[in-house]
Amino acid sequence: MEFHFLNRATWLVVCLAVAAALVAALLRTWT
Amino acid sequence: MPSRWTAASRLIAYLALILTPVVVVTVNSLEPGDTFAYNLGRCCALLAFTIIVLQVALAARLKWIEKPFGLNLTFPFHRRMGVFAGILLLLHPPLMILGGGGLELAIDGKWYIWVGKGALTLILVNVAISVWRQRLGLPFEKWRCWHDFLGPSVILLAFIHSWNASVDNSLLFMKILWVAFLAFALFLFVYHRFYVPWLSGQSPYQVLEVKPAAKNVWTVSFIPPAGQTRFDFVPGQFQFVTFLDTPGLPEEEHHFTISSSPTQTGFHTSTIKASGDFTSRIGQVNPGDKVAVEAPFGRFSYVFHPEAKDLVFIAGGIGITPLMSNLRHMRDTGADRRVLLLYSNRIEADIVFKEELEQMAAQAKPQVQVVHILTQPDGNWQGETGRLDQEKLRRLLGGRLDHSTFFLCCPPPMIQSLVAILQELGVPVSRISYEYFSL
Numbered sequence: 001m002e003f004h005f006l007n008r009a010t011w012l013v014v015c016l017a018v019a020a021a022l023v024a025a026l027l028r029t030w031t
Numbered sequence: 032m033p034s035r036w037t038a039a040s041r042l043i044a045y046l047a048l049i050l051t052p053v054v055v056v057t058v059n060s061l062e063p064g065d066t067f068a069y070n071l072g073r074c075c076a077l078l079a080f081t082i083i084v085l086q087v088a089l090a091a092r093l094k095w096i097e098k099p100f101g102l103n104l105t106f107p108f109h110r111r112m113g114v115f116a117g118i119l120l121l122l123h124p125p126l127m128i129l130g131g132g133g134l135e136l137a138i139d140g141k142w143y144i145w146v147g148k149g150a151l152t153l154i155l156v157n158v159a160i161s162v163w164r165q166r167l168g169l170p171f172e173k174w175r176c177w178h179d180f181l182g183p184s185v186i187l188l189a190f191i192h193s194w195n196a197s198v199d200n201s202l203l204f205m206k207i208l209w210v211a212f213l214a215f216a217l218f219l220f221v222y223h224r225f226y227v228p229w230l231s232g233q234s235p236y237q238v239l240e241v242k243p244a245a246k247n248v249w250t251v252s253f254i255p256p257a258g259q260t261r262f263d264f265v266p267g268q269f270q271f272v273t274f275l276d277t278p279g280l281p282e283e284e285h286h287f288t289i290s291s292s293p294t295q296t297g298f299h300t301s302t303i304k305a306s307g308d309f310t311s312r313i314g315q316v317n318p319g320d321k322v323a324v325e326a327p328f329g330r331f332s333y334v335f336h337p338e339a340k341d342l343v344f345i346a347g348g349i350g351i352t353p354l355m356s357n358l359r360h361m362r363d364t365g366a367d368r369r370v371l372l373l374y375s376n377r378i379e380a381d382i383v384f385k386e387e388l389e390q391m392a393a394q395a396k397p398q399v400q401v402v403h404i405l406t407q408p409d410g411n412w413q414g415e416t417g418r419l420d421q422e423k424l425r426r427l428l429g430g431r432l433d434h435s436t437f438f439l440c441c442p443p444p445m446i447q448s449l450v451a452i453l454q455e456l457g458v459p460v461s462r463i464s465y466e467y468f469s470l
Contacts, residue, residue: 021074
């Protein structure tokens, strides 16, 4: 169960960080 | 399983911290007009710097972070985030170049651009030696020295680079945040690598006795310094120990599972197999030797699963030690649990705690059933033989597959194999717990 949790935490952080970078770059470029 | 809300709060705090710089510079919309790729390159660097600063916190064994997860989760998470930060930093220069910075950024850069290149090189080396340490044949102690040098160096170089190169640091808030991040990382590094070991050495534990437990296996008992009580722990946890004055043993920190139960007061034990350069000399430890102890860590314990009345413990070799701590605690507290222990060893002489396990099996609470499995038995062995494959597990576990909670402590390849087999037999990962402690 630990490994399950570790995988989910890793993907959550990676996906949110990448999404934030993309949105921030979009906003900085076109606003 | 990590305590859900506490773990979630730590994860939210981590996310909030790594996203703060990106949000702040976006809200302040500095230098409008740059291309999307250029801005994405900036965001990658901001995220990467915050992640590498927080790497120090993840590795510093802070109770506030470790407690809801256990080090066997925070260390692999630290390693994964290191790889992620490496990828983000690797994307940073090409995005800046393609986004309008031009090739002169890479070839004819200012001095702080070269500092950035230095940071990028060092983080890639750091990630490579950490991910492929065993493949590179790098001993743990040497790797740790390199990791201790490379980690802070990357943070320092990345700070100098971004302080001078980044337009985002024209914001006062970002200036304060960056200095705070650097100070936080350096403080935690010194605290974890120098202050805590020094403090542990100031009031060392002592070796009470060293007893042979099986072939090439010793049980070492430790007592707290005079006038102090032993640290509190839950069964299945582990400790970091450094033998301070044992002739023939290097003064290195090693982690060992605690094999005794917290119900056994005044002392604690680790049962150690001679399997490497260091542990092959563990028999040289003498009563009275001084030991720096940092403990307890980990969450490999039945006490975190009050709902699980039926348990299956699977141990491979010396992997019995955390499970023995759990069993001893159940015995001493008269826990109302049913436990099936599948204990795999090479030969009969390798079985540790054989008599004590037999005594436990004869008691009413907990209801313990022990099945020994030998992979290389001699002709007199009457019990189970061979590897724990699917057929054997299905036969030995029977109806327990439907409802039992599993605790595995074995060498990594055996754990991978067992988890795969158990999943094929219909056991969800939510009912499987195992020691995942490998750097």
